[in-house]
Amino acid sequence: MSTLDLNTFQELKDATGADYIAELIDAFLDDAPNLFTQMNSARMTGDAETFRRAAHSLKSNAATFGAMELSALAKELEGMARENNLEIGTRLEVMQDAYRRVESQLRALK
Amino acid sequence: MAVSIEPARLLVVDDNKVNRMVLSRSLEQQGHFVETAENGREGLEKIRTQTFDLVLLDIEMPEMDGFQVLEACLNDFGLRQIPIIMTSAMEELDAVVKCVELGAEDYLTKPVNPILLRARVNASLEKKRLRDEQRKLFRTFATKEVAEELLRTGFSLGGKHVNATVMFADIRSFTTIAESQDPSDTIELLNGYFGLMFDAINNHGGTVNQMVGDGLMAVFGAPMFQEDHCERAVRAGLEMLEQLKVFNEQQSAQNRMRIHIGIGIASGEMIAGYTGTQSRATYTCIGDTVNLAARIENHTKTALRPLLIDMHTREGLSDAYQLESLGEVLFKGKQQPIHIFAVSK
Numbered sequence: 001m002s003t004l005d006l007n008t009f010q011e012l013k014d015a016t017g018a019d020y021i022a023e024l025i026d027a028f029l030d031d032a033p034n035l036f037t038q039m040n041s042a043r044m045t046g047d048a049e050t051f052r053r054a055a056h057s058l059k060s061n062a063a064t065f066g067a068m069e070l071s072a073l074a075k076e077l078e079g080m081a082r083e084n085n086l087e088i089g090t091r092l093e094v095m096q097d098a099y100r101r102v103e104s105q106l107r108a109l110k
Numbered sequence: 111m112a113v114s115i116e117p118a119r120l121l122v123v124d125d126n127k128v129n130r131m132v133l134s135r136s137l138e139q140q141g142h143f144v145e146t147a148e149n150g151r152e153g154l155e156k157i158r159t160q161t162f163d164l165v166l167l168d169i170e171m172p173e174m175d176g177f178q179v180l181e182a183c184l185n186d187f188g189l190r191q192i193p194i195i196m197t198s199a200m201e202e203l204d205a206v207v208k209c210v211e212l213g214a215e216d217y218l219t220k221p222v223n224p225i226l227l228r229a230r231v232n233a234s235l236e237k238k239r240l241r242d243e244q245r246k247l248f249r250t251f252a253t254k255e256v257a258e259e260l261l262r263t264g265f266s267l268g269g270k271h272v273n274a275t276v277m278f279a280d281i282r283s284f285t286t287i288a289e290s291q292d293p294s295d296t297i298e299l300l301n302g303y304f305g306l307m308f309d310a311i312n313n314h315g316g317t318v319n320q321m322v323g324d325g326l327m328a329v330f331g332a333p334m335f336q337e338d339h340c341e342r343a344v345r346a347g348l349e350m351l352e353q354l355k356v357f358n359e360q361q362s363a364q365n366r367m368r369i370h371i372g373i374g375i376a377s378g379e380m381i382a383g384y385t386g387t388q389s390r391a392t393y394t395c396i397g398d399t400v401n402l403a404a405r406i407e408n409h410t411k412t413a414l415r416p417l418l419i420d421m422h423t424r425e426g427l428s429d430a431y432q433l434e435s436l437g438e439v440l441f442k443g444k445q446q447p448i449h450i451f452a453v454s455k
Binding site for chain 1: 126128227
C-alpha cells in the first residue's frame with residue numbers, strides 16, 4: 001500500500017515540471033530531520049511554540065507531497081502544542097515511523 | 111484551458127522553503143516572473159524597492175507576519191494598489207477572513223491546488239489591470255488623490271468637516287492678454303501655464319479641484335489628511351512663482367507675452383466632499399475659509415505682492431519662510447479684519 005496519495009503527487013509534478021520534482025523532494029527530506037530534532041528538543045524544554053512551528057511545517061510539507069497520514073499526525077501534534085499540551089505520549093515516535101515510510105517512497109519516486 | 115494572461119512580476123513571501131519552491135516554480139511554469147522572500151520583513155523590503163503586479167503572502171512567519179506586511183502595504187499610498195493573495199493552512203481560516211476584511215485581494219489554502227492557483231492569480235491580475243485602466247481614466251478627469259479616494263471608498267455625495275488649506279491662483283489682466291492675441295495662442299499659453307502650476311501643486315500633495323478660465327483652486331490636507339497642509343500650500347505657492355519665472359523667460363525668448371499671477375492661501379475648517387449629481391460630481395470644499403482664500407487672492411492686486419496668506423496659515427508655518435506682515439484687512443462680506451502676510455521665500 002502506498003503511503004502517498006499518488007494523485008496529489010502527480011499534480012505536484014505536473015504543476016512544477018517533471019524535472020523539478022527531485023529538487024523538491026530533496027528540499028523536503030533535507031529539512032524534515034531538522035524539524036524532528038526541533039520537536040524533540042522543544043519537547044524536552046517544554047517550548048510549545050517551537051514545537052508547534054516545527055509540526056506546522058512538517059504538516060504543510062507532508063500535505064504538499066500527498067503524505068496524508070504523516071500530515072494528519074503532524075496536524076494533531078500542532079493542535080496539541082497550540083494548546084500548550086506537550087503530553088504527547090508516543091505520538092512523536094509514531095510520526096517518525098510514518099515519516100520513514102514516506103521518505104523511502106519519495107526516494108524511490110525521484 | 112484558462113484564458114492566457116500577460117506575464118506578470120510576482121512576489122512569493124513564505125518562510126517554508128518547500129512552499130516557496132512549489133509556488134514560485136508553479137507560477138514560473140505559468141509564464142510569470144517570480145521573486146521570493148523568506149519572511150515578512152524581507153518581503154516588505156522587496157515590495158517597497160521593486161515593482162510587483164501581485165504578492166502571495168503567507169500569514170504565519172517569523173520577524174514580521176503576513177498581517178503586519180498586509181497592513182503596512184494597505185497604509186502606504188504607493189503600495190495600496192498591489193493585490194495581495196494570502197496563502198495559509200486550512201485551520202487558519204479565521205486569520206484569512208481577517209485579512210480579506212482588511213483589504214487582501216483573495217486567499218489560497220496550502221497545499222495550493224495548481225488549478226486554483228492559476229485561476230486566482232489570473233483573476234487578481236485581470237482585476238488589477240481593469241483597476242489600473244480605471245485609475246488612468248479617473249486621473250485624466252480628477253486628481254490622483256481624488257481618484258485614489260474614490261477607488262478606495264467608492265463614490266458618495268455629501269461632505270464632512272475637515273481642517274485644510276485652500277489656495278486660489280489667477281493670472282493678472284488675463285482678459286487684456288486674451289484680447290491682444292490669437293485664440294489658439296491663448297489656449298497654448300493657458301495649457302503651458304496650467305501644466306506647470308499643476309505639477310507644483312501635486313509635488314506638494316495638493317489637489318487642484320477647480321479650474322475656471324485662467325483661475326484655479328487647490329486644496330491641501332483633503333481628501334487625504336496631511337498634518338502639514340499649511341506648509342505644503344505655501345511651498346507649492348513658492349514653487350509656482352519659481353516655475354512662472356522659468357515660464358516667462360521662455361515666453362520672452364519666443365517674443366511672447368509674460369504673465370503675472372496672484373496666489374491667495376487660507377487655512378481652517380471647511381466642508382469637503384463630492385457635490386453634484388450621481389452622473390456628474392466634483393470634489394470641492396466650501397465655507398468661510400474658501401471664500402477668504404479667494405478674497406486674499408484678489409487682494410494681491412492691491413497689495414502688489416504675488417503670494418498672500420492668512421493668520422491661520424502663518425501659524426502653521428515653521429521659521430523657514432520670509433514673511434512680511436501687511437496688517438489687518440477688512441474683506442468684503444467679513445465681520446472681522448484679517449491679518450495678512452506676504453511670503454517672499
